[in-house]
Amino acid sequence: MTHEIETHETGRDEIQDPTLRKAVQSLPREMAPERDLWPDIAARIAPRGNFRPWPIAAGIACLFALGAIVTTLSLHRPQAPATLAIRPTAMQPEPAAATPLPNERAGMLAAAIRRSTHDDPHTQAVLLTNLDVVETSIARIQQALNEDPGNPGLQPLLYQQYRNEATLVAAAQRVQLQTSTGVLAP
Protein backbone atom coordinates (compact mmCIF):
# COMPACT_ATOMS: atom_id res chain seq x y z
CA MET A 1 0.00 0.00 0.00
CA THR A 2 1.41 3.40 -0.95
CA HIS A 3 0.56 6.88 0.21
CA GLU A 4 1.02 9.67 -2.24
CA ILE A 5 2.00 12.92 -0.58
CA GLU A 6 2.64 15.72 -3.03
CA THR A 7 4.84 18.55 -1.89
CA HIS A 8 4.44 22.31 -2.23
CA GLU A 9 7.03 22.30 -5.02
CA THR A 10 4.71 20.33 -7.28
CA GLY A 11 1.89 22.74 -6.63
CA ARG A 12 -0.27 20.07 -5.08
CA ASP A 13 -0.78 19.30 -1.44
CA GLU A 14 -3.18 16.46 -1.54
CA ILE A 15 -3.08 13.34 0.58
CA GLN A 16 -4.85 10.50 -1.11
CA ASP A 17 -5.18 8.22 1.89
CA PRO A 18 -8.24 9.29 3.91
CA THR A 19 -6.89 8.02 7.24
CA LEU A 20 -3.65 9.87 6.84
CA ARG A 21 -5.43 13.01 5.61
CA LYS A 22 -7.67 12.96 8.67
CA ALA A 23 -4.70 12.55 10.96
CA VAL A 24 -2.90 15.45 9.33
CA GLN A 25 -5.97 17.65 9.53
CA SER A 26 -6.28 16.91 13.23
CA LEU A 27 -2.85 18.39 13.91
CA PRO A 28 -2.87 21.89 15.47
CA ARG A 29 -2.28 24.73 12.97
CA GLU A 30 0.20 26.48 15.21
CA MET A 31 2.08 25.88 18.44
CA ALA A 32 2.91 28.63 20.91
CA PRO A 33 6.30 28.46 22.73
CA GLU A 34 6.22 27.95 26.44
CA ARG A 35 7.53 31.46 27.04
CA ASP A 36 8.17 34.64 25.09
CA LEU A 37 11.56 34.22 23.36
CA TRP A 38 11.81 37.69 21.80
CA PRO A 39 13.42 39.56 24.76
CA ASP A 40 16.43 37.17 24.74
CA ILE A 41 16.81 37.45 20.99
CA ALA A 42 16.57 41.23 21.09
CA ALA A 43 19.21 41.41 23.81
CA ARG A 44 21.62 39.30 21.77
CA ILE A 45 21.29 41.22 18.51
CA ALA A 46 21.32 44.70 20.05
CA PRO A 47 24.60 46.73 19.52
CA ARG A 48 26.87 46.48 22.54
CA GLY A 49 27.71 49.81 24.10
CA ASN A 50 28.44 52.98 22.17
CA PHE A 51 30.31 52.67 18.92
CA ARG A 52 33.75 54.34 19.22
CA PRO A 53 35.44 54.79 15.83
CA TRP A 54 38.70 56.29 17.14
CA PRO A 55 40.46 53.11 18.29
CA ILE A 56 39.74 51.43 14.95
CA ALA A 57 40.94 54.45 13.01
CA ALA A 58 44.11 54.56 15.12
CA GLY A 59 44.74 50.86 14.42
CA ILE A 60 44.35 51.35 10.68
CA ALA A 61 46.71 54.34 10.80
CA CYS A 62 49.32 52.25 12.66
CA LEU A 63 49.08 49.54 10.02
CA PHE A 64 49.59 52.08 7.22
CA ALA A 65 52.60 53.55 9.04
CA LEU A 66 54.15 50.14 9.60
CA GLY A 67 53.63 49.25 5.95
CA ALA A 68 55.27 52.48 4.83
CA ILE A 69 58.32 51.87 7.04
CA VAL A 70 58.79 48.31 5.76
CA THR A 71 58.44 49.43 2.14
CA THR A 72 60.97 52.26 2.60
CA LEU A 73 63.50 49.97 4.28
CA SER A 74 63.23 47.36 1.57
CA LEU A 75 63.65 49.92 -1.22
CA HIS A 76 66.80 51.36 0.33
CA ARG A 77 68.40 48.03 1.23
CA PRO A 78 71.88 47.54 -0.32
CA GLN A 79 71.54 45.47 -3.49
CA ALA A 80 73.35 42.17 -3.90
CA PRO A 81 76.19 42.18 -6.43
CA ALA A 82 75.08 41.35 -9.95
CA THR A 83 77.32 38.29 -10.05
CA LEU A 84 75.20 36.62 -7.43
CA ALA A 85 72.20 36.91 -9.69
CA ILE A 86 73.83 34.74 -12.33
CA ARG A 87 75.14 32.04 -10.06
CA PRO A 88 74.65 28.57 -11.52
CA THR A 89 71.38 27.00 -10.53
CA ALA A 90 73.14 24.23 -8.66
CA MET A 91 74.68 26.77 -6.29
CA GLN A 92 71.43 28.46 -5.41
CA PRO A 93 69.75 27.33 -2.26
CA GLU A 94 66.82 25.13 -3.04
CA PRO A 95 63.46 26.73 -2.46
CA ALA A 96 61.53 25.35 0.43
CA ALA A 97 59.98 22.26 -1.11
CA ALA A 98 56.34 21.70 -0.64
CA THR A 99 55.51 18.42 1.02
CA PRO A 100 55.25 15.94 -1.84
CA LEU A 101 52.01 14.13 -2.39
CA PRO A 102 52.05 10.43 -1.46
CA ASN A 103 52.35 9.35 -5.11
CA GLU A 104 55.10 11.89 -5.72
CA ARG A 105 56.97 10.70 -2.64
CA ALA A 106 56.65 7.07 -3.71
CA GLY A 107 57.90 8.03 -7.16
CA MET A 108 60.89 9.82 -5.68
CA LEU A 109 61.73 6.84 -3.47
CA ALA A 110 61.40 4.44 -6.41
CA ALA A 111 63.70 6.65 -8.50
CA ALA A 112 66.25 6.72 -5.69
CA ILE A 113 66.16 2.91 -5.42
CA ARG A 114 66.51 2.51 -9.20
CA ARG A 115 69.50 4.85 -9.25
CA SER A 116 71.25 3.03 -6.44
CA THR A 117 70.64 -0.52 -7.66
CA HIS A 118 71.04 -0.29 -11.45
CA ASP A 119 73.97 -2.75 -11.23
CA ASP A 120 71.92 -5.29 -9.33
CA PRO A 121 68.58 -5.86 -11.13
CA HIS A 122 67.52 -8.70 -8.83
CA THR A 123 67.82 -6.63 -5.66
CA GLN A 124 66.27 -3.67 -7.45
CA ALA A 125 63.21 -5.76 -8.27
CA VAL A 126 62.99 -6.99 -4.66
CA LEU A 127 63.22 -3.47 -3.25
CA LEU A 128 60.72 -2.00 -5.71
CA THR A 129 58.24 -4.80 -5.08
CA ASN A 130 58.51 -4.23 -1.36
CA LEU A 131 58.26 -0.46 -1.79
CA ASP A 132 54.98 -1.14 -3.53
CA VAL A 133 53.87 -3.29 -0.58
CA VAL A 134 54.78 -0.50 1.85
CA GLU A 135 53.12 2.25 -0.22
CA THR A 136 49.95 0.21 -0.58
CA SER A 137 49.96 -0.31 3.18
CA ILE A 138 50.45 3.40 3.84
CA ALA A 139 47.51 4.22 1.57
CA ARG A 140 45.33 1.66 3.34
CA ILE A 141 46.30 2.92 6.80
CA GLN A 142 45.62 6.52 5.77
CA GLN A 143 42.24 5.52 4.40
CA ALA A 144 41.52 3.76 7.70
CA LEU A 145 42.60 6.90 9.59
CA ASN A 146 40.19 8.96 7.50
CA GLU A 147 37.42 6.59 8.48
CA ASP A 148 38.44 6.39 12.12
CA PRO A 149 40.72 9.32 13.01
CA GLY A 150 40.74 8.52 16.71
CA ASN A 151 41.90 4.93 16.35
CA PRO A 152 45.05 4.70 18.48
CA GLY A 153 46.20 1.47 16.84
CA LEU A 154 46.73 2.97 13.40
CA GLN A 155 49.39 5.57 14.15
CA PRO A 156 52.09 3.06 15.18
CA LEU A 157 51.41 1.07 12.03
CA LEU A 158 51.76 4.18 9.87
CA TYR A 159 54.94 5.21 11.66
CA GLN A 160 56.41 1.77 11.09
CA GLN A 161 55.67 1.95 7.36
CA TYR A 162 57.48 5.27 7.05
CA ARG A 163 60.43 3.63 8.77
CA ASN A 164 60.18 0.76 6.28
CA GLU A 165 60.37 3.25 3.41
CA ALA A 166 63.60 4.58 4.87
CA THR A 167 64.92 1.03 5.36
CA LEU A 168 64.34 0.22 1.69
CA VAL A 169 66.17 3.33 0.50
CA ALA A 170 69.02 2.70 2.94
CA ALA A 171 69.28 -0.88 1.68
CA ALA A 172 69.49 0.38 -1.90
CA GLN A 173 72.27 2.75 -0.94
CA ARG A 174 74.14 -0.07 0.75
CA VAL A 175 73.84 -2.13 -2.43
CA GLN A 176 75.19 0.80 -4.44
CA LEU A 177 78.16 1.14 -2.14
CA GLN A 178 78.92 -2.54 -2.23
CA THR A 179 78.48 -3.15 -5.95
CA SER A 180 80.19 -0.02 -7.17
CA THR A 181 83.20 0.02 -4.89
CA GLY A 182 83.50 -3.55 -3.68
CA VAL A 183 83.66 -2.10 -0.17
CA LEU A 184 81.36 -4.10 2.02
CA ALA A 185 80.56 -2.00 4.97
CA PRO A 186 77.54 -1.60 7.22
Add this chain to the structure above:
Amino acid sequence: MNPLAIFDMKRFALPAGLLLALLAASLPALAGTPIDKTVAASANGKVEVSSIAGSIKVTAWNRNEVHIGGTLSRNAERLAVEKTSGGVSIRVVLPEHTSGNMEGSDLDIQLPAASQLEVHTVSADIDAGGLDGTVRLESVSGNVTLVSQSANIYANSISGDVSITGSAPNAKIEAHSISGKVRMEKLNGDLRAGATSGNIELTGENSLQGAKLDTTSGDIRFAAALGTASDYEFHSVSGNVALSLRKIPAATFDVSSFSGDIDTDFGPKPQRTSEFAPGKEWHYRSGSGNTNIRIRTLSGDIRIRATTH
Protein backbone atom coordinates in the same frame (compact mmCIF):
# COMPACT_ATOMS: atom_id res chain seq x y z
CA MET B 1 83.23 -53.97 -39.27
CA ASN B 2 83.86 -51.62 -42.12
CA PRO B 3 87.65 -50.96 -42.32
CA LEU B 4 86.86 -47.37 -43.15
CA ALA B 5 85.05 -46.98 -39.82
CA ILE B 6 88.12 -48.24 -37.93
CA PHE B 7 90.19 -45.76 -39.82
CA ASP B 8 87.78 -42.94 -38.84
CA MET B 9 87.91 -43.95 -35.15
CA LYS B 10 91.70 -43.93 -35.13
CA ARG B 11 91.67 -40.62 -36.89
CA PHE B 12 89.55 -38.93 -34.19
CA ALA B 13 90.78 -40.81 -31.12
CA LEU B 14 93.99 -38.81 -30.75
CA PRO B 15 92.45 -35.31 -30.96
CA ALA B 16 89.59 -36.34 -28.69
CA GLY B 17 92.02 -37.76 -26.13
CA LEU B 18 94.12 -34.61 -26.25
CA LEU B 19 91.01 -32.48 -25.76
CA LEU B 20 89.91 -34.53 -22.76
CA ALA B 21 93.36 -34.30 -21.21
CA LEU B 22 93.35 -30.54 -21.71
CA LEU B 23 89.93 -30.25 -20.08
CA ALA B 24 91.02 -32.41 -17.15
CA ALA B 25 94.12 -30.28 -16.68
CA SER B 26 92.11 -27.08 -16.68
CA LEU B 27 89.48 -28.26 -14.17
CA PRO B 28 91.33 -26.99 -11.09
CA ALA B 29 91.70 -23.60 -12.74
CA LEU B 30 87.98 -23.53 -13.50
CA ALA B 31 87.17 -24.43 -9.93
CA GLY B 32 89.30 -21.62 -8.53
CA THR B 33 92.32 -21.44 -6.28
CA PRO B 34 92.43 -23.42 -3.04
CA ILE B 35 92.95 -21.29 0.08
CA ASP B 36 94.90 -22.35 3.14
CA LYS B 37 95.96 -19.48 5.35
CA THR B 38 96.33 -19.13 9.11
CA VAL B 39 96.91 -15.99 11.16
CA ALA B 40 97.28 -15.48 14.90
CA ALA B 41 94.33 -13.86 16.65
CA SER B 42 93.29 -12.94 20.16
CA ALA B 43 90.61 -14.94 21.90
CA ASN B 44 87.99 -12.21 21.65
CA GLY B 45 89.32 -10.04 18.84
CA LYS B 46 87.33 -8.69 15.95
CA VAL B 47 87.16 -10.73 12.74
CA GLU B 48 85.74 -8.91 9.72
CA VAL B 49 84.89 -10.86 6.58
CA SER B 50 83.60 -9.50 3.30
CA SER B 51 82.85 -11.12 -0.02
CA ILE B 52 80.49 -10.42 -2.89
CA ALA B 53 79.39 -13.85 -4.13
CA GLY B 54 79.75 -17.49 -3.19
CA SER B 55 79.51 -18.63 0.41
CA ILE B 56 81.06 -17.99 3.80
CA LYS B 57 81.10 -20.67 6.44
CA VAL B 58 82.36 -19.78 9.89
CA THR B 59 82.92 -22.23 12.74
CA ALA B 60 84.48 -21.81 16.15
CA TRP B 61 87.48 -23.68 17.47
CA ASN B 62 89.59 -23.52 20.61
CA ARG B 63 92.77 -22.05 19.13
CA ASN B 64 93.78 -18.40 19.15
CA GLU B 65 94.14 -18.45 15.40
CA VAL B 66 92.03 -17.69 12.40
CA HIS B 67 92.24 -20.20 9.58
CA ILE B 68 90.86 -19.53 6.13
CA GLY B 69 90.24 -22.43 3.80
CA GLY B 70 88.01 -22.99 0.81
CA THR B 71 88.33 -21.81 -2.76
CA LEU B 72 89.03 -18.41 -4.21
CA SER B 73 87.02 -17.71 -7.33
CA ARG B 74 88.88 -17.24 -10.59
CA ASN B 75 86.98 -13.94 -10.85
CA ALA B 76 88.66 -12.71 -7.70
CA GLU B 77 91.87 -10.71 -7.83
CA ARG B 78 93.13 -11.95 -4.46
CA LEU B 79 92.22 -12.77 -0.89
CA ALA B 80 93.33 -9.98 1.43
CA VAL B 81 94.00 -11.16 4.99
CA GLU B 82 95.23 -8.32 7.17
CA LYS B 83 95.86 -7.78 10.84
CA THR B 84 93.97 -4.75 12.06
CA SER B 85 94.15 -2.84 15.31
CA GLY B 86 91.18 -4.80 16.63
CA GLY B 87 91.80 -8.18 15.03
CA VAL B 88 91.76 -9.67 11.54
CA SER B 89 90.23 -8.52 8.27
CA ILE B 90 89.48 -11.02 5.49
CA ARG B 91 88.35 -9.67 2.12
CA VAL B 92 87.81 -11.21 -1.28
CA VAL B 93 89.15 -8.46 -3.55
CA LEU B 94 87.70 -8.26 -7.05
CA PRO B 95 89.25 -6.45 -9.99
CA GLU B 96 87.97 -2.93 -10.45
CA HIS B 97 84.78 -2.48 -12.49
CA THR B 98 83.67 -6.06 -11.94
CA SER B 99 80.02 -6.46 -12.78
CA GLY B 100 77.49 -8.99 -13.94
CA ASN B 101 77.17 -12.60 -12.84
CA MET B 102 80.34 -13.85 -11.31
CA GLU B 103 81.53 -17.11 -9.89
CA GLY B 104 81.71 -16.80 -6.13
CA SER B 105 84.44 -17.65 -3.67
CA ASP B 106 83.71 -20.22 -0.99
CA LEU B 107 85.42 -19.35 2.28
CA ASP B 108 85.65 -21.80 5.16
CA ILE B 109 86.83 -19.97 8.27
CA GLN B 110 87.70 -21.21 11.75
CA LEU B 111 88.15 -18.69 14.55
CA PRO B 112 88.16 -18.43 18.36
CA ALA B 113 84.65 -18.90 19.74
CA ALA B 114 84.64 -15.57 21.59
CA SER B 115 85.62 -13.58 18.48
CA GLN B 116 83.55 -10.57 17.53
CA LEU B 117 82.47 -11.61 14.06
CA GLU B 118 81.28 -9.21 11.39
CA VAL B 119 80.41 -10.52 7.91
CA HIS B 120 79.16 -8.56 4.89
CA THR B 121 78.21 -10.07 1.55
CA VAL B 122 76.15 -9.21 -1.51
CA SER B 123 74.87 -12.55 -2.79
CA ALA B 124 77.03 -14.92 -0.77
CA ASP B 125 75.28 -17.06 1.82
CA ILE B 126 76.57 -16.78 5.38
CA ASP B 127 76.58 -19.74 7.74
CA ALA B 128 78.10 -19.25 11.19
CA GLY B 129 78.09 -21.63 14.14
CA GLY B 130 79.55 -22.28 17.57
CA LEU B 131 80.27 -18.65 18.46
CA ASP B 132 79.65 -16.88 21.73
CA GLY B 133 81.02 -13.40 20.97
CA THR B 134 79.20 -10.52 19.32
CA VAL B 135 77.95 -11.47 15.86
CA ARG B 136 76.90 -9.16 13.04
CA LEU B 137 75.94 -10.79 9.74
CA GLU B 138 74.65 -8.85 6.74
CA SER B 139 73.86 -9.86 3.19
CA VAL B 140 71.96 -8.32 0.30
CA SER B 141 70.50 -11.43 -1.29
CA GLY B 142 72.29 -14.26 0.48
CA ASN B 143 70.78 -16.39 3.22
CA VAL B 144 72.07 -15.78 6.73
CA THR B 145 72.22 -18.67 9.19
CA LEU B 146 73.55 -18.48 12.72
CA VAL B 147 73.72 -21.11 15.44
CA SER B 148 75.36 -19.59 18.50
CA GLN B 149 75.43 -18.81 22.18
CA SER B 150 76.13 -15.16 21.51
CA ALA B 151 74.94 -12.38 23.80
CA ASN B 152 74.73 -9.84 21.00
CA ILE B 153 73.31 -10.87 17.65
CA TYR B 154 72.49 -8.84 14.57
CA ALA B 155 71.45 -10.60 11.35
CA ASN B 156 70.11 -8.86 8.28
CA SER B 157 69.37 -9.71 4.66
CA ILE B 158 67.41 -7.86 2.02
CA SER B 159 65.99 -10.75 0.06
CA GLY B 160 67.62 -13.73 1.71
CA ASP B 161 66.25 -15.76 4.61
CA VAL B 162 67.56 -15.16 8.12
CA SER B 163 67.78 -18.03 10.58
CA ILE B 164 68.96 -17.72 14.18
CA THR B 165 69.19 -20.62 16.59
CA GLY B 166 70.30 -20.17 20.17
CA SER B 167 71.65 -17.27 22.16
CA ALA B 168 73.26 -16.54 25.49
CA PRO B 169 70.88 -15.81 28.39
CA ASN B 170 69.65 -12.20 28.35
CA ALA B 171 71.01 -11.69 24.87
CA LYS B 172 70.22 -8.75 22.65
CA ILE B 173 68.97 -10.11 19.33
CA GLU B 174 68.07 -8.28 16.12
CA ALA B 175 66.94 -10.00 12.93
CA HIS B 176 65.62 -8.36 9.76
CA SER B 177 64.80 -9.28 6.21
CA ILE B 178 62.79 -7.38 3.66
CA SER B 179 61.40 -10.20 1.56
CA GLY B 180 62.99 -13.26 3.11
CA LYS B 181 61.78 -15.33 6.02
CA VAL B 182 63.07 -14.65 9.52
CA ARG B 183 63.14 -17.87 11.56
CA MET B 184 64.32 -18.05 15.14
CA GLU B 185 64.37 -20.59 17.92
CA LYS B 186 65.94 -21.27 21.33
CA LEU B 187 66.39 -17.59 22.07
CA ASN B 188 66.78 -16.01 25.46
CA GLY B 189 66.76 -12.25 25.83
CA ASP B 190 65.39 -9.16 24.17
CA LEU B 191 64.30 -9.60 20.56
CA ARG B 192 63.77 -7.10 17.75
CA ALA B 193 62.71 -8.57 14.41
CA GLY B 194 61.28 -7.06 11.28
CA ALA B 195 60.26 -7.97 7.75
CA THR B 196 58.34 -6.26 5.00
CA SER B 197 56.82 -9.03 2.93
CA GLY B 198 58.61 -11.90 4.63
CA ASN B 199 57.25 -13.89 7.55
CA ILE B 200 58.68 -13.90 11.06
CA GLU B 201 58.64 -17.17 12.98
CA LEU B 202 59.77 -17.71 16.54
CA THR B 203 59.22 -21.36 17.33
CA GLY B 204 60.29 -23.94 19.88
CA GLU B 205 61.46 -23.16 23.40
CA ASN B 206 62.21 -19.48 23.87
CA SER B 207 62.41 -17.28 26.91
CA LEU B 208 62.18 -13.58 26.22
CA GLN B 209 62.44 -10.51 28.39
CA GLY B 210 61.01 -8.25 25.72
CA ALA B 211 60.19 -8.30 22.02
CA LYS B 212 59.19 -6.03 19.18
CA LEU B 213 58.17 -7.71 15.95
CA ASP B 214 57.00 -5.83 12.85
CA THR B 215 55.89 -6.85 9.40
CA THR B 216 54.03 -5.14 6.60
CA SER B 217 52.39 -8.03 4.76
CA GLY B 218 54.23 -10.96 6.31
CA ASP B 219 52.78 -13.14 9.06
CA ILE B 220 54.13 -13.27 12.61
CA ARG B 221 54.27 -16.55 14.53
CA PHE B 222 55.50 -16.17 18.07
CA ALA B 223 55.99 -18.94 20.62
CA ALA B 224 57.79 -18.11 23.84
CA ALA B 225 57.70 -18.00 27.59
CA LEU B 226 57.41 -14.36 28.62
CA GLY B 227 59.39 -12.57 31.29
CA THR B 228 57.90 -10.41 34.00
CA ALA B 229 57.71 -6.61 33.79
CA SER B 230 58.55 -6.70 30.10
CA ASP B 231 57.07 -5.16 26.97
CA TYR B 232 56.05 -7.09 23.87
CA GLU B 233 54.85 -5.37 20.72
CA PHE B 234 53.58 -6.91 17.51
CA HIS B 235 52.67 -4.80 14.52
CA SER B 236 51.51 -5.95 11.11
CA VAL B 237 49.52 -4.18 8.45
CA SER B 238 48.03 -7.09 6.55
CA GLY B 239 49.89 -10.06 7.99
CA ASN B 240 48.37 -12.37 10.58
CA VAL B 241 49.74 -12.48 14.12
CA ALA B 242 49.69 -15.77 16.07
CA LEU B 243 50.92 -15.96 19.66
CA SER B 244 51.45 -19.32 21.38
CA LEU B 245 52.19 -18.78 25.05
CA ARG B 246 53.30 -21.53 27.39
CA LYS B 247 50.84 -20.32 30.03
CA ILE B 248 48.66 -17.30 30.57
CA PRO B 249 51.20 -14.67 31.63
CA ALA B 250 50.64 -12.09 34.36
CA ALA B 251 50.15 -9.47 31.73
CA THR B 252 48.02 -6.68 30.39
CA PHE B 253 46.86 -7.40 26.86
CA ASP B 254 46.03 -4.49 24.59
CA VAL B 255 45.02 -5.95 21.25
CA SER B 256 43.23 -4.32 18.34
CA SER B 257 42.70 -4.76 14.64
CA PHE B 258 41.10 -2.23 12.33
CA SER B 259 39.36 -4.80 10.17
CA GLY B 260 40.89 -8.16 11.08
CA ASP B 261 39.55 -10.80 13.43
CA ILE B 262 40.74 -11.53 16.98
CA ASP B 263 40.57 -15.01 18.44
CA THR B 264 41.72 -16.00 21.93
CA ASP B 265 41.26 -19.12 24.03
CA PHE B 266 41.22 -17.35 27.39
CA GLY B 267 39.90 -14.14 28.88
CA PRO B 268 36.81 -12.27 27.72
CA LYS B 269 35.54 -12.34 24.18
CA PRO B 270 36.99 -9.73 21.81
CA GLN B 271 34.65 -6.80 21.23
CA ARG B 272 33.73 -4.85 18.13
CA THR B 273 35.42 -1.43 18.24
CA SER B 274 32.32 0.25 16.86
CA GLU B 275 28.83 -0.60 15.76
CA PHE B 276 29.67 0.77 12.34
CA ALA B 277 33.26 -0.50 11.85
CA PRO B 278 34.50 -4.05 11.31
CA GLY B 279 37.38 -3.74 13.78
CA LYS B 280 37.84 -5.69 16.99
CA GLU B 281 39.70 -5.12 20.22
CA TRP B 282 40.59 -7.21 23.22
CA HIS B 283 41.69 -5.93 26.59
CA TYR B 284 42.55 -8.35 29.32
CA ARG B 285 44.55 -8.20 32.51
CA SER B 286 45.84 -11.38 34.10
CA GLY B 287 47.44 -11.56 37.56
CA SER B 288 49.59 -8.58 38.45
CA GLY B 289 49.48 -7.51 34.81
CA ASN B 290 52.93 -5.98 34.93
CA THR B 291 53.96 -7.34 31.55
CA ASN B 292 52.54 -5.45 28.60
CA ILE B 293 51.51 -7.16 25.40
CA ARG B 294 50.38 -4.88 22.60
CA ILE B 295 49.25 -6.14 19.21
CA ARG B 296 48.10 -3.99 16.29
CA THR B 297 47.04 -4.92 12.78
CA LEU B 298 45.17 -3.17 10.04
CA SER B 299 43.57 -6.15 8.32
CA GLY B 300 45.56 -9.10 9.63
CA ASP B 301 43.91 -11.61 11.94
CA ILE B 302 45.18 -12.04 15.50
CA ARG B 303 45.18 -15.37 17.35
CA ILE B 304 46.36 -15.86 20.93
CA ARG B 305 46.68 -19.28 22.52
CA ALA B 306 47.96 -20.38 25.94
CA THR B 307 49.08 -24.00 26.25
CA THR B 308 48.13 -24.34 29.93
CA HIS B 309 45.33 -22.33 31.50
